Amino acid sequence: MSEEQKKVVLTCAQPSGNLHLGNYFGAIRNWCSYLDSHECFFGIANMHAITVPYVPANLRKSVYDLVAIFISCGLDPEKCHIFLQSHVQGHSDLAWILACLCPLGQLERMTQYKQKSAKQGESVGAGLLYYPALMAADILIYNADVVPVGEDQRQHVELTRDLAIKFNNTYSDTFRVPDLFIPQTGARIKSLQDPERKMSKSDANQSGCVYLLDEPTVIRKKIGSAVTDSGCEIVAREDKPGISNLLTILSACTGRTIAELEAEFAGQNYGAFKAAVADEVVKKLEPIQKTYKEISGDKAYLDKVLARSAEAAQRRANRLMSKVYRKVGFNELQK
Ligand code: ATP
Ligand code: MG
Numbered sequence: 001m002s003e004e005q006k007k008v009v010l011t012c013a014q015p016s017g018n019l020h021l022g023n024y025f026g027a028i029r030n031w032c033s034y035l036d037s038h039e040c041f042f043g044i045a046n047m048h049a050i051t052v053p054y055v056p057a058n059l060r061k062s063v064y065d066l067v068a069i070f071i072s073c074g075l076d077p078e079k080c081h082i083f084l085q086s087h088v089q090g091h092s093d094l095a096w097i098l099a100c101l102c103p104l105g106q107l108e109r110m111t112q113y114k115q116k117s118a119k120q121g122e123s124v125g126a127g128l129l130y131y132p133a134l135m136a137a138d139i140l141i142y143n144a145d146v147v148p149v150g151e152d153q154r155q156h157v158e159l160t161r162d163l164a165i166k167f168n169n170t171y172s173d174t175f176r177v178p179d180l181f182i183p184q185t186g187a188r189i190k191s192l193q194d195p196e197r198k199m200s201k202s203d204a205n206q207s208g209c210v211y212l213l214d215e216p217t218v219i220r221k222k223i224g225s226a227v228t229d230s231g232c233e234i235v236a237r238e239d240k241p242g243i244s245n246l247l248t249i250l251s252a253c254t255g256r257t258i259a260e261l262e263a264e265f266a267g268q269n270y271g272a273f274k275a276a277v278a279d280e281v282v283k284k285l286e287p288i289q290k291t292y293k294e295i296s297g298d299k300a301y302l303d304k305v306l307a308r309s310a311e312a313a314q315r316r317a318n319r320l321m322s323k324v325y326r327k328v329g330f331n332e333l334q335k
Contacts, residue, residue, distance in 0.1 A: 010139050014049045021212070026149070044083070063084055072295065098167070101163060117129075145176055157178070192208045
């Protein structure tokens, strides 16, 4: 099948810090399953990363870290486009047009906006509110068929679908309404220190997050000191969020069901269980860390991946944007 005939996958991660187990199990690992069957665009969302306070030099460096970790996690750049959002013209142009169609109240109701703005108080920037319009543009500008994300992004992809439908109804059929894909296991990995909340790159409490590049000793320490629940049973239950989270992580690492794991660890203590979880996480991350060490210093290679991908992404974005400009009534430049 030619690239043109393949269905399109689009999804992004922010260069807002080191990737963690949630990003891997909820997102990247599943992205790999599309490499042979779909045309894949995997974006590094640096324009989203400036919606919260950040340091420009760190942002620039994090982009390279993210390209290297994407490749290390199995996103073969020969089979997909790993592009930087700000390299492609059109994302913010389309975001503006979509924002003009988007009711303000819908943006104000977004859970991520409420959570992230609460951390910033009075100084919260309008970009954080506008974030879902930019994300909708990221997806629609490639006319994506499917968007694989973690559970936390469900609301934003649903808004994207609403905006695509609204645009099509207002101006005539233009966008595909993309499908949402959320994995069955690992869609919401929780913080080890606060299992009511999701593991997040931007979490101030680093010990709640297992990063993909953490040393084995650090991983063992973090999992060993994960918050657990009262009682001593190793079962997944609503009143046991800490143990449930560790069972989810173990299930995502091993491919075994939670029920199988509950049966295996019945009667064992929390210490032995945590050690087993840590062993599996270390084993899972070892090949990723090995590849990362090999390629992360090769900036020329990483730049080449970004340049090639930006070209492919720009071609696709241009096609859609000229259509969009025509439909919304923007005049073409006459020379
Ligand atoms: P930030 O705190 O800066 O928003 P993040 O950890 O939420 O960072 P993103 O770059 O926003 O990471 O998200 C990248 C992908 O990882 C998205 O598809 C998102 O749904 C997924 N994801 C993020 N956190 C988790 C988690 N705890 N469990 C499962 N998937 C997650
Ligand atoms: Mg996020």
